[in-house]
Amino acid sequence: MPEAAVSNTGSGTPSEQAExxxxxxxxxxxxxxxxxxxxxxxxxxxxxxxxxxxxxxxxHTNWFFETFLLRDxxxxxxxxxxxxxxxxxxxxxxxxxxxxxxxRGMLSRPAVDRILAWRAHVDEGMTALLDNPDxxxxxxxxxxxxxxxxxxxxxxxxxxxFQNPLGPAMFEAAAAKCAVPVHLEWHEHPxxxxxIGHDPAAGGPAAGGDFAFDNEGPRHRVLLEPFALANRLVxxxxxxxxxxxxxxxxxxxxxSDGWAWxxxxxxxxxxxxxxADHFTHAGWQPREPDAPVTHISYYEADAFATWAxxxxxxxxEWEVATxxxxxxxxxQLDSAEAPLPGGGRELFGDCWxxxxxxxxxxxxxxxxxxxxxxxxxxxxxGQFVLxxxxxxxxxxxxxxxxxxxxxxxxxWQFTGLRLAKDIE
Numbered sequence: 001m002p003e004a005a006v007s008n009t010g011s012g013t014p015s016e017q018a019e020x021x022x023x024x025x026x027x028x029x030x031x032x033x034x035x036x037x038x039x040x041x042x043x044x045x046x047x048x049x050x051x052x053x054x055x056x057x058x059x060h061t062n063w064f065f066e067t068f069l070l071r072d073x074x075x076x077x078x079x080x081x082x083x084x085x086x087x088x089x090x091x092x093x094x095x096x097x098x099x100x101x102x103x104r105g106m107l108s109r110p111a112v113d114r115i116l117a118w119r120a121h122v123d124e125g126m127t128a129l130l131d132n133p134d135x136x137x138x139x140x141x142x143x144x145x146x147x148x149x150x151x152x153x154x155x156x157x158x159x160x161x162f163q164n165p166l167g168p169a170m171f172e173a174a175a176a177k178c179a180v181p182v183h184l185e186w187h188e189h190p191x192x193x194x195x196i197g198h199d200p201a202a203g204g205p206a207a208g209g210d211f212a213f214d215n216e217g218p219r220h221r222v223l224l225e226p227f228a229l230a231n232r233l234v235x236x237x238x239x240x241x242x243x244x245x246x247x248x249x250x251x252x253x254x255x256s257d258g259w260a261w262x263x264x265x266x267x268x269x270x271x272x273x274x275x276a277d278h279f280t281h282a283g284w285q286p287r288e289p290d291a292p293v294t295h296i297s298y299y300e301a302d303a304f305a306t307w308a309x310x311x312x313x314x315x316x317e318w319e320v321a322t323x324x325x326x327x328x329x330x331x332q333l334d335s336a337e338a339p340l341p342g343g344g345r346e347l348f349g350d351c352w353x354x355x356x357x358x359x360x361x362x363x364x365x366x367x368x369x370x371x372x373x374x375x376x377x378x379x380x381x382g383q384f385v386l387x388x389x390x391x392x393x394x395x396x397x398x399x400x401x402x403x404x405x406x407x408x409x410x411x412w413q414f415t416g417l418r419l420a421k422d423i424e
Contacts, residue, residue, distance in 0.1 A: 016136070020136055024143055028119070028146070034154065047156070051156035051160065052104050052156055055112055056088065057152060059087070059118070061146040064142050069142065070125045070129075073129060086099060150392075173283070180343065184231065188228045188423055189226065189317070192224060193222070194222055196319055196320075196362075196401075218363065220363045220364070224320065227421065229313055230420070233353070236290070253306045254299065258298075270411070291340075294351045294414045295414065297408060297409050298354050301416075310419040312419075312420060314356055317355075318387045319400050323400075325346075330348040330349020331349040332398065340391055341414065349390065350391055351391070351414050354384060355386065359383040379405065384408055391414055
């Protein structure tokens with residue numbers, strides 16, 4: 001997922017500081033556990049420019065805490081290695097030159113164990129900062145940033161291992177369980193004026209009141225026409241029907257750019273499909289017909305919606321429809337295990353859901369000052385908003401106002417769709 005950038009409220013009570021410290025240590029531990037099954041060779045693989053090596057994710061998340069917290073807020077702090085900011089900066093222009101993104105896979109050194117030693121060094125240094133309420137917003141941002149990279153680590157290594165003809169597994173296959181078929185139903189909404197975006201006064205993690213990225217605000221009004229949203233995600237079974245009906249061969253279903261992409265790339269199915277199987281973090285596995293379809297592009301999602309006589313929801317419709325839903329619910333990442341969509345009626349989890357909304361700034365949006373303000377505003381061009389979290393999203397990281405964003409051809413993430421339609 002693209003990285004994003006800024007928190008807006010802090011915390012100060014002892015219980016809030018204790019919660020922050022716990023979340024910091026749990027997040028750091030999960031990253032270590034996710035990389036544990038990988039060999040040194042696995043960890044350096046970079047299968048395409050959109051993806052980064054697992055080792056780079058391990059290091060870049062550590063660079064964030066060392067750079068923006070230890071370096072800037074601990075008097076006399078000395079960098080663990082003076083050369084590593086060049087290697088592990090992502091695209092913060094304010095932080096100077098950095099290695100080209102497509103060259104990250106050339107970093108055979110430093111080795112993983114050396115980066116793990118660096119992480120232990122940073123964790124020790126952070127101990128004195130976790131009780132400082134003035135730094136709580138920046139620490140929360142660092143935690144959220146690392147959670148984003150946990151998902152990217154999982155999806156990037158999946159794409160890398162997929163290139164291996166042997167179909168190697170990162171994790172053992174989970175116990176077999178069949179997705180329960182859910183009858184398609186439509187939940188209607190009358191439309192009208194709705195409030196959209198993060199509300200700093202909402203209060204509490206479930207409401208999203210204690211943290212948000214800058215692109216989730218300012219809170220503002222939108223006018224919605226009456227609409228209906230499907231009660232579940234589109235399934236593999238339905239996608240098979242789309243393929244059998246010639247969905248990838250009918251130009252009338254596709255946006256012009258999408259049809260050009262299908263022809264140029266020879267696309268005939270979602271990424272990772274092969275016959276009745278699909279590639280997972282547990283290697284090649286039988287595809288469950290009633291599980292949500294995933295690893296599709298915006299072009300594919302839009303074409304399917306047209307074929308189904310429906311459309312994609314707007315991001316505002318999706319956000320309004322989540323009222324009363326638990327953003328930490330559904331099938332999301334709890335531990336180091338193979339993430340896999342399972343299906344059900346939850347609005348959150350399983351797959352990031354494409355909307356038809358372009359990723360643009362909200363009214364009165366202003367990027368944050370300094371380097372941490374670089375991540376969102378400058379990417380508001382040519383991308384589409386996705387909602388809802390995935391099976392590889394760290395639980396507790398998602399919320400209704402969260403705006404994930406990708407280019408329309410990208411599909412290596414756990415991306416799926418939920419249908420919408422207009423009503424009178």
